[in-house]
Amino acid sequence: xxxxxxxxxxxxxxxxxQPERVRFDQFTVTIDGDNNPHKIAYAxxxxxxxxxxxxxxxxxxxxxxxxxxxxxxxxxPAAGMRAAG
Numbered sequence: 150x151x152x153x154x155x156x157x158x159x160x161x162x163x164x165x166x167q168p169e170r171v172r173f174d175q176f177t178v179t180i181d182g183d184n185n186p187h188k189i190a191y192a193x194x195x196x197x198x199x200x201x202x203x204x205x206x207x208x209x210x211x212x213x214x215x216x217x218x219x220x221x222x223x224x225x226p227a228a229g230m231r232a233a234g
Contacts, residue, residue: 171222180211187211194224 164170175192182200189211190197196212203209216223 169221173219173223178215180214182211189215191215191223 173191175190177188177190179186179188188199196208196215197203198209198211200209200211203212
């Protein structure tokens with residue numbers, strides 16, 4: 150293996166150990182719920198889910214699960230307001 154690749158592998162390891170370096174801007178995922186799969190979208194600090202609960206409340210177990218999985222790698226609306234202020 151050449152020295153250039155060794156350096157890149159080391160840098161990748163350091164980046165992976167510092168998840169605070171990563172911020173998702175937008176994405177879509179599918180979560181297999183207990184009854185049905187659900188499409189979850191994230192864009193510019195806001196979540197959306199196709200489940201009925203989200204439609205009525207603006208939050209659901211699917212979006213909360215994604216927030217737990219991704220942690221600080223997604224900007225939540227409250228965190229966005231703190232960062233902007």
